[in-house]
Amino acid sequence: MPDPVILYLDPGTGATLAQIALAGTAGIAAAAKLRMNRLRRKTDSAEPEEERQAEEVTEETATAE
Amino acid sequence: MIEHGSFRDPAARVFYHDGRVFRGLDETAAAADRKAREVGLLDTLVAKDLFVESWPNDEITAPEGLPATAVIESRRVPTINYPSEWSFAMLRDAALATLDANLLAMEQGFILKDASAFNVVYEGTRPLIIDITSLEEFGEKGIWTAYGQFCDHFLAPLMLEAHAGIAFQRYLSGQTEGIPIVELNRLLRGRSGIHKGILSHVRLRSRMEQRAARMDTDRRRAVGRMALPRSAVIATMQRMKSLVSDLESSAPSTWATYEEATPYEQQQAVAKTAFVDESAGRVQARSTAVDVGANAGLFTKILARHFEQTLGIDFDPGAIDALYAETKRSEIENLTPLVIDITNPTPAFGWQGRERKAFTERVRPDFATWLAVVHHLSLGAGIPLESVVATILDFSPESVVEFVSPDDPMAKRISASRTSDLAPYSQQHFEEYVAAGGKVVAERQVSPTRTLYHIRRHGD
Structure with a gap:
């Protein structure tokens, strides 16, 4: 079954699904990175202040997703 | 006049009046437009060189059958x-x-x-x-x-x-x-x-x-x-x-380094540059010029000094990419390089075959240069010289054309692999074909095998 025929029927659904999935994987990646950083923070207490603040911003973005 | 290609967005249809561009907006589109203006978004987008300038125009009414809650005018860009x-x-x-x-x-x-x-x-x-x-x-x-x-x-x-x-x-x-x-x-x-x-x-x-x-x-x-x-x-x-x-x-690009690679071209460049500069200076209408076969854009940049907008066109995307980078670097603001194969210019296409317009309909220049092009078209692409000259005369009222004789090393190289007979190709034929539709305003021999002509179409 050739794909262009499918596209002709419905151009939007596939692209929307892809976009949602992409935002989801990006969200998961950001959350995972955050968790890793938290873990590292527990093991390494001498963390610079700016880095901690930057992570808080990332955390807000990730939870928004 | 309603723009045929603007049917895709029924909420905002394009129409022309007195050579100006307008859009008739329905209620939803008009509300969105008003709000985008109120928050300053359209101003920001224009200031950042991302959007063309536009403004509401209450004096114009949209043609019958078009959305008419609001009319927005926008600045007409020189060439689509x-x-x-x-x-x-x-x-x-x-x-x-x-x-x-x-x-x-x-x-x-x-x-x-x-x-x-x-x-x-x-x-x-x-x-x-x-x-x-x-x-x-x-x-x-x-x-x-x-x-x-x-x-x-x-x-x-x-x-x-x-x-x-x-x-x-x-x-x-x-x-x-x-x-x-x-x-x-x-x-x-x-x-x-x-x-x-x-x-x-x-x-x-x-x-x-x-x-x-x-x-x-x-x-x-x-x-x-x-x-x-x-x-x-x-x-x-x-x-x-x-x-x-x-x-x-x-x-890969075949022609992007042509000007650097062939010294014999460079020798003639000075004489050619002077002739193109003089000829362009003689042209009355100053709106649009096209350099056909622009390559690295040596002559395109000269035209840009004389005309409001200049297009440098070439079939080689690599050459146009280089010209684009060079034009941006040198901050020439009125030169647009475009990838156009003059033997097959963009046709009209889309819905009913006219949603998008042909290159030759969008671009009607006042002046064009055809330097080191004619022999490629006739001897290389096999287009009869008579048809090439007729096309040149049709494309713009005035032009500078380089004729390369069949004895030229490049002409010989191009025709080397041709086995079948070609249509007549000689300087005499060239001048005859020109005389049929125009006259020679000036001419100059720039090498034993190459001559430049400034041609003006009859009636212009």
Whole structure:
């Protein structure tokens, strides 16, 4: 079954699904990175202040997703 | 006069009046436009060189049958040009302009409802979005409706050239919707498919298109109601911007280094430059000039000093890409390089074969230069000299043409592999054909085998 025929029927659904999935994987990646950083923070207490603040911003973005 | 190609957005239809451009807006479009102006978004987009200037015009009423809640006028750009006529860096910059406009709009709670590459037009070396009514309110949650279109119109052709080494122009020519990502998916198999962004925007999308095809209407409706938080849509656009910025062409170019590579051309360059400069100075109308076979743009830049806008056209995308970079670097603002094969200029296409216009309809120059081109057309491409001269006379009222005699080393090289007889090709024939439709204003021999003519069409 050739794909262009499918596209002709419905151009939007596939692209929307892809976009949602992409935002989801990006969200998961950001959350995972955050968790890793938290873990590292527990093991390494001498963390610079700016880095901690930057992570808080990332955390807000990730939870928004 | 109503623009035939503007039917796709029924909420804002384009019409012309006295050579000016207007849009008739329905209630929804008028409200979105008013709000975008109130928050200063349109001013910002214009100030950042992303949108063409536009303003409400209450004195003009939209023609019968068009939406008429509001009329918006916009500045007319000198020449409409199409994505298949751009070089790699030009399509990339147009993509980045589309993303930048979206990101600025998102800051103010707006989004561009489509991402057609035909919404962008090059004025000089600036990609400008001319679809000024494509802004709509986004709110806090939603979807980047134009994501799929952006990928087909911009990302797919750029990736084709970056990862498969294939210049995209002939694949976009005659196309209104770019290159479908699902086709790019099949083209980028094996090694060419292991680059950044392929997995997320090509493989994933193709998989999702297959899944969508199996969905019933209710499931599709459910997907249609899905939404992301604004921050997630912004993040998607930002990642796309970083992906597009990193793409580089890997297509080979045959002519980009021509001017550097052939010293015999350089010897004549001084004499040719002077003749072109003098001839251009004699032309009365100063609106548009075209350098046919622009190559690295040596003569295009001279024309740009005489005319309001100059187009440098060449069939080689590599040459045009180099000229684009050089023009941007030297800050020449009225020169637009375009990929045009003069033996096969962009035809009219789209709905009813006239949604998009032919190159020869969009561009009617006052002056054109045909330097080191005629022998390529006649001896190389096999177009009869008589037809070449008639085309030159038809293209612009005045022109400078270089005639290269059959004894010239380059002429010999081009015709070396020809076995069949060609139509008559000699300086005498050339002058006869010119006399049939015009007259020679000036001529100068620049080498034993090459002569330049300034030609004026009869009646002009």
